[in-house]
Amino acid sequence: MGTVAGTNKEANGSLLANKKVTVVFVLGGPGSGKGTQCANIVKQFGYTHLSAGDLLRAEQNSGSENGTMIKNMIKEGKIVPAEVTIKLLERAMVESENDKFLIDGFPRNEENRAAFESVTGIEPTFVLFFNCPEEEMEKRLLGRNQGREDDNIETIRKRFKVYLESSLPVIEYYNAKGKVHKIDAAKPVDEVFAAVKAVFA
Template sequence: MRIVLLGAPGSGKGTQAENIVKKFGINHLSTGDMLRAEVSEGTPLGLEAKKIMDEGKLVSDEIVLGMVKNHILKSENGFLLDGFPRNINQAEQLDKLLDEINMPIEKVIYFDVPFEVIKERLKSRGRSDDNEDTILKRRKVFEDETFPLVDYFVLQGKLKTINGHGDINEISEEIFKAVDPSL
């Protein structure tokens, strides 16, 4: 099982990722977690990434893809990608990589949640960077960079839109049926 989660910050991806991973026994691949692990383990990719981050720059798609590939190859029972891809270029590179290793994405779950609900969720998390200004900036980045992936994956026939506003368990059940219709 090879799944990608898409949705704005605060749409419920993290909550549902945990439920999906528990239900199906697949690896949860978060690019942020991967990056931190590679750096702390001092891998060649991690050392390269650390140098870039220490300069205050963004880690390139190439480095992130390298890390994603390493973790995907270790994911014998499948994987759930959370936080990647974030834009069309990354999606195209990911598709190419996964085709090369014969492990294409099987399902993309898009969490559709009204912005007012997202705003309330983010504010209630209590994180220092979840203020009105930052929330609006993240929304803009999502709309400009990540939202076009919805059409990208619709055209591939892989996208399932889930109403991410409601009871957590009901949303989980809808996702489970979307990724495994035999349930």
């Protein structure tokens, strides 16, 4: 597995210009188990887990003007502008002591993907795609009820629709480059992680 994911040559003014990093994109629908598996990868393989959603939620609670805009967009089930998310990801990567990152839930669409590569000068080493049937994801989301205001059936269905329309082209793009590892995420957690481990090993 190549570790030099990007030497950031093309990155004009990227905050990451002096840092060589390995980036793995973790994609999958809401409720496909990305967060659980990322926690396992962190424990076993020493990656730093950056969740685009968590970074956006933290920013939204920070009271900044970006935060208010993010809050309204998330409530509507809309995708936050790429630049905002990329800046948050970049900042987190620069502030981290680590040089191996799992980026979870991003890029959300083709525009995100292109913007991430041009802003940071980084291409992912590979993409981990958690493939899970919609009925299963719906069942999991309604069951977890973590008090997130976007975990109700109406918003969930909106999120599925947005996810399908926007994320699949990203997966297809990287698939054409031979960078996608597709994981059957409907299986029990341990079996899913066994498949994940095989990819990292």
